[in-house]
Each structure stands twice: as structure tokens, then as C-alpha cells.
Amino acid sequence: xxxxxxVRLDRIAAPAASAPRPRNAGAWRSALLPLLLPAVALCAWQxxxxxxxxxxxxxxxxxxxxxSFLELLESGDIAANFAVSLHRIGLGFGIxxxxxxxxxxxxxxSDTARDYADPLLRALFAVPSIGxxxxxxxxxxxxxxxxxxxxxxxxxxPIVINTSQGIRDIPHAYLEAARAxxxxxxxxxxxxxxxxxxxxxxxxxxxxxxxxxxxLIVVEMLAATEGIGYMMVWGRKQFxxxxxxxxxxxxxxxxxxxxxxxxxxxxxxxxxxxxxx
Amino acid sequence: MTETAxxxxxxxxxxxxxxxxxxxxxxxxxxxxxLAFVDSxxxxxxxxxxxxxxxxxxxxxxxxxxxWLALAASLGRVVAGMAIGSTxxxxxxxxxxxxxxxxxxxxxxxxxxxxxxxxxxxxxxxAWFGTGETAKVAFISLSAxxxxxxxxxxxxxxxxxxxxxxxxxxKLRPWRRVTKMxxxxxxxxxxxxxxxxxxxxxxxxxxxxxxxxVGRGVGAFLVAARELFRMDLVLVGVVALALVGxxxxxxxxxxxxxxxxxxxx
Numbered sequence: 001x002x003x004x005x006x007v008r009l010d011r012i013a014a015p016a017a018s019a020p021r022p023r024n025a026g027a028w029r030s031a032l033l034p035l036l037l038p039a040v041a042l043c044a045w046q047x048x049x050x051x052x053x054x055x056x057x058x059x060x061x062x063x064x065x066x067x068s069f070l071e072l073l074e075s076g077d078i079a080a081n082f083a084v085s086l087h088r089i090g091l092g093f094g095i096x097x098x099x100x101x102x103x104x105x106x107x108x109x110s111d112t113a114r115d116y117a118d119p120l121l122r123a124l125f126a127v128p129s130i131g132x133x134x135x136x137x138x139x140x141x142x143x144x145x146x147x148x149x150x151x152x153x154x155x156x157x158p159i160v161i162n163t164s165q166g167i168r169d170i171p172h173a174y175l176e177a178a179r180a181x182x183x184x185x186x187x188x189x190x191x192x193x194x195x196x197x198x199x200x201x202x203x204x205x206x207x208x209x210x211x212x213x214x215x216l217i218v219v220e221m222l223a224a225t226e227g228i229g230y231m232m233v234w235g236r237k238q239f240x241x242x243x244x245x246x247x248x249x250x251x252x253x254x255x256x257x258x259x260x261x262x263x264x265x266x267x268x269x270x271x272x273x274x275x276x277x
Numbered sequence: 278m279t280e281t282a283x284x285x286x287x288x289x290x291x292x293x294x295x296x297x298x299x300x301x302x303x304x305x306x307x308x309x310x311x312l313a314f315v316d317s318x319x320x321x322x323x324x325x326x327x328x329x330x331x332x333x334x335x336x337x338x339x340x341x342x343x344x345w346l347a348l349a350a351s352l353g354r355v356v357a358g359m360a361i362g363s364t365x366x367x368x369x370x371x372x373x374x375x376x377x378x379x380x381x382x383x384x385x386x387x388x389x390x391x392x393x394x395x396x397x398x399x400x401x402x403x404a405w406f407g408t409g410e411t412a413k414v415a416f417i418s419l420s421a422x423x424x425x426x427x428x429x430x431x432x433x434x435x436x437x438x439x440x441x442x443x444x445x446x447x448k449l450r451p452w453r454r455v456t457k458m459x460x461x462x463x464x465x466x467x468x469x470x471x472x473x474x475x476x477x478x479x480x481x482x483x484x485x486x487x488x489x490x491v492g493r494g495v496g497a498f499l500v501a502a503r504e505l506f507r508m509d510l511v512l513v514g515v516v517a518l519a520l521v522g523x524x525x526x527x528x529x530x531x532x533x534x535x536x537x538x539x540x541x542x
Contacts, residue, residue, distance in 0.1 A: 030381055033378065033381040033382045034381060034382060034384075034385035034386070036382045037382055037383055037386045038386055041386075057404065058404060058405060112299075115295075115296045115299035115300060116299050116300065116302060116303055117303065118300060119300035119301070119303075119304065120300075120303045120304055120307075123304075123519075126519045126522060126523050127515055127518070127519045128480050128483075128518070128519075128522070130480060130483050130484045130487060130496070130518070131483075131499075131514075131515040131518045131519060132515075133487075134487075134499045134500070134502065134503040134511045134514070134515070135508075135511055135512070135515060137503055138324060138503060138506065138508055138511060139324060213394065214394045214395070214396070217394045217396050217397055218394075218396045218484065221396060221397075221399065221400070221488060222487065222488060229396075229397070232397060232400045233400055235400065236400035236401075236403060236404055239404075241401070241404045244400045244401050244404060245401065247397065247400070248393050248397050248398070248401065251393055251394050251397045252389070252390075252392040252393040252394075252397075253392075255392045255393065255394055256392040259392075
């Protein structure tokens with residue numbers, strides 16, 4: 001029981017050991033310090049579980065969580081639920097991003113569109129996803145449409161805000177240069193407006209995908225029969241707290257990976273777009 | 278604030294009023310269309326409820342009147358959770374900003390935990406604390422904690438080096454250093470954190486009530502309305518949810534801009 005914990009601790013510490021040898025003890029300490037709290041928490045957790053201080057329904061032993069994780073991974077449960085969630089995010093993101101970009105560009109380019117639509121959109125944006133869920137359940141039931149709409153809405157809002165603002169914030173000098181060059185509207189749009197606003201637009205996309213992931217977990221927990229969010233609720237209903245914790249780990253890892261990938265894309269994009277052309 | 282100071286030309290005033298008219302046009306058209314088709318009885322479906330029914334529900338309908346009790350319960354909860362979560366967040370943010378070893382040992386763990394979408398905590402919290410008040414307040418505290426902590430930590434870390442050196446030269450004791458230097462210097466960032474914390478705490482309140490479904494609150498009100506298939510009550514609940522969020526946002530901005538008068542310089 002404890003042997004396995006030791007192995008896992010070793011594995012956590014391994015990268016530090018294989019890293020280039022630090023010059024002094026201070027560097028060693030600063031490299032190991034971040035692992036101190038998780039290690040203490042893990043030991044306390046192991047101790048509490050092996051001494052039976054808490055019921056396994058409340059706090060399952062670390063090795064049980066690890067075993068369930070491996071089991072769910074091998075049986076394909078995690079993969080299947082993850083695939084369902086991913087499909088929902090993909091579809092909802094596609095719809096929300098396309099509509100969001102179109103709306104954001106319209107609001108950024110045209111004063112008239114902004115004057116007419118802005119107050120209504122603001123009021124709608126003030127309703128969080130948790131408010132849309134019961135309304136949409138009454139209209140569409142708890143089928144796929146509900147989840148995809150919730151995800152699409154979560155993506156839509158930040159993309160509209162960032163796109164319209166990004167276009168409005170284009171420096172005045174650029175627009176004057178375009179006027180002096182007598183660029184046609186379409187050329188001006190593709191050569192000036194789009195590249196100049198790409199930064200804020202993409203951070204809107206990144207924000208939108210983050211929100212989409214959170215909204216999906218919420219809607220899967222509240223109204224679904226499959227997906228990662230549902231897996232956690234199911235574990236809770238079966239009093240299998242180990243499945244709940246596995247779900248949290250998967251959610252955390254997926255959220256982290258998603259953010260990393262988007263951050264990478266954002267960096268590549270900013271290198272690809274010349275700041276001054 | 279600046280509107281009175283600037284000499285508003287007639288043209289710009291006309292522009293503002295035309296904007297206001299245009300902004301009101303779409304909502305007004307929607308309301309008129311609703312009145313013309315739904316209230317008059319041209320369209321009859323349980324999903325499209327007459328406007329007068331929705332507006333009357335919080336006052337006339339016995340089920341609708343529950344919204345006031347629900348609001349009171351939710352507001353009590355959000356205050357409790359916000360107090361616990363934001364106090365812990367600000368205190369920890371300052372502590373980590375003051376001590377480098379503490380920062381190194383605690384911050385990475387917290388930043389890792391933050392990757393977990395907030396709602397994913399609910400099943401675990403209900404397993405630990407049951408479906409009563411404790412689990413909800415714990416979740417609300419958690420939703421207020423992270424924004425308060427992150428912004429405080431950032432604010433303390435952004436304090437210029439010269440300030441720390443001055444405090445060292447003056448040999449300020451730790452307590453005075455916190456109250457006279459760290460807190461005022463990091464205050465703008467802390468207040469932004471509290472502003473976000475209040476909003477996430479409110480969403481966390483309604484979300485936890487909705488997810489747990491037991492007891493009173495705006496979230497539980499929405500669940501009950503949905504189960505009764507009462508679109509009018511659902512809309513009343515959603516409007517209450519949005520209005521409270523909006524009011525919180527306005528109030529915190531107002532108060533905070535009064536506290537930090539030196540922010541916009």
C-alpha cells in the first residue's frame with residue numbers, strides 16, 4: 001500500500017533529479033518546494049485512508065483513485081465520454097465562433113449595426129449560461145441541441161465583444177493611410193482591418209473556448225446521460241467518490257491542455273502577422 | 278462624470294439621443310410583437326407566455342411569489358460565501374506576495390487546482406458536506422476565492438521594487454508594512470479581484486442551488502419552475518438572476534472607484 005505511494009513520489013521527483021545539477025542547495029530547495037505541498041497532502045490523504053479515518057465513500061484511498069483511473073482508461077469509459085464531450089465542444093464552438101465573428105465584424109465596422117444591436121446584446125450577455133439552461137431545456141428538452149447551443153452561446157459572447165472592440169481599436173492613422181491610398185472597401189477589410197484586429201480577435205477565441213469547456217461541464221452535469229461532466233455526477237450518485245476525483249483530474253488536465261494549445265497557436269499567429277505592414 | 282465638464286455640442290447631443298432611440302428600437306419591436314401575437318392570443322403554446330403573465334407572476338402567482346424568498350436565501354448565501362472566499366483569497370494572496378518560500382511552495386498547487394473547471398467541484402463537495410447549506414457555501418467561497426487570490430497575488434507582485442526598499446530603509450515592522458505599503462499599493466488590483474469574485478460568487482450561488490436542487494434559492498426556484506413546465510416562472514427567475522448580477526457589478530464599480538480615486542490618472 002505504502003510502497004506504491006513511494007513509487008509515485010519517486011516518479012514525481014524524477015524530473016528534478018535528471019535535470020542539470022543545480023549549483024547549490026538553495027536551487028535544489030527552490031526546485032523541490034512546489035512539490036512539498038502536494039507531497040504532504042498526498043501523505044495525509046494516504047494516512048487518513050489507510051487508518052480508516054474517513055469512509056471510502058467520502059475519501060477513497062489514493063491507490064483506489066489511481067486504480068479506477070487506470071480501469072476507466074483501459075475500459076475506454078474515459079475515452080468514450082471524452083469523445084462525446086469533444087464532439088459537443090467542436091460543433092458548438094464552430095457555430096458560436098462563426099456567428100460571433102460575423103456579428104463582431106458587423107458591430108465593429110458599422111455604427112448603425114452597433115447602435116441598433118448593442119443594448120439588446122448587452123442585456124442578453126448579462127444572462128449567464130446557468131440562466132440559459134432552464135430556458136433551453138423547456139424549449140429543446142435535454143437532447144444534444146441543448147448542449148450545443150449552450151456551448152455556442154459561451155463561445156459567441158467573448159468573440160463578439162473582442163472582435164468588435166478589436167476593430168474599433170484599430171489606430172486612426174491606419175484608417176487614414178487606407179483612405180489616402182484609396183483602398184477599396186474589400187481590400188481595406190482584408191488587408192487592414194483583419195490583420196490589424198487579429199490579436200484581440202484571437203484572444204476572444206481563446207477566451208471563448210475556455211468558456212465553452214466550462215459551460216459544457218456545467219450542462220453535462222445538469223442535463224446529460226454521457227460526457228465527462230456526467231461521468232462525475234454518475235460517480236457521485238453511485239457513492240463512488242474515486243470516479244468523481246478521476247473526473248476532476250480529467251477535467252483539469254483537459255482544461256490545461258486546451259489552454260496550452262491555444263496559447264501556442266496565439267504565439268504562432270502573432271509571429272505570422274506582421275505588426276506593421 | 279465628464280459629460281458635464283465637456284461642452285456638449287448640439288450635434289453630439291443629437292447623436293447620443295439618436296443612438297438611444299436606435300438602441301431602444303429592437304427591444305421595443307420585440308415587446309410590441311410579443312403583445313400583438315402572444316398576449317392577444319394569436320399564438321398559443323405553453324412556451325410563449327403572455328407578457329402580462331410574466332410581469333404579474335412575482336406578485337400575483339402563488340408559485341411566482343416564492344421568488345422573493347428565493348432571492349433572500351440566495352443573497353444571504355452569496356454574502357456568506359463571498360465573505361469567506363474573498364477574505365481567504367486576499368489574505369493568502371498577500372501572504373504569498375510577502376514570503377518567497379511560501380509563494381514557491383503554495384502557488385503552483387493553487388494554480389494547478391485552478392485548472393479544474395469550478396463546477397467540477399460540486400460532486401466532491403456534496404460527497405463531503407451533503408446537500409445542505411455547508412456544501413453550497415463551501416462552493417460559493419471557492420468561486421470567490423480564486424479571483425480574489427489571483428488578483429491580489431498579481432497586485433502584490435507588481436509593487437515596484439523601490440517601495441520595498443523604502444519600507445526596508447524605514448524599518449517598517451511587518452504589520453505596518455502590510456497596512457501602510459502593501460495594501461494601498463496593491464489595492465486597485467485587489468478591488469478588481471473582488472469585483473470579479475462577487476460576480477463569480479453570484480453565478481456560483483445560483484449554479485450550486487441549481488445543481489444541488491434541494492432547499493431555497495434562485496437556482497432551486499429555476500429547477501422547480503422547469504419541472505412544472507412554467508416558462509413564465511423560469512423567465513422570472515432568469516431575470517432576477519441577471520438583474521442581481523447587473524446590480525452587483527454596478528454597485529461594486531461605484532464603491533471601488535470611490536475608494537481608489539488615484540487609479541485613473
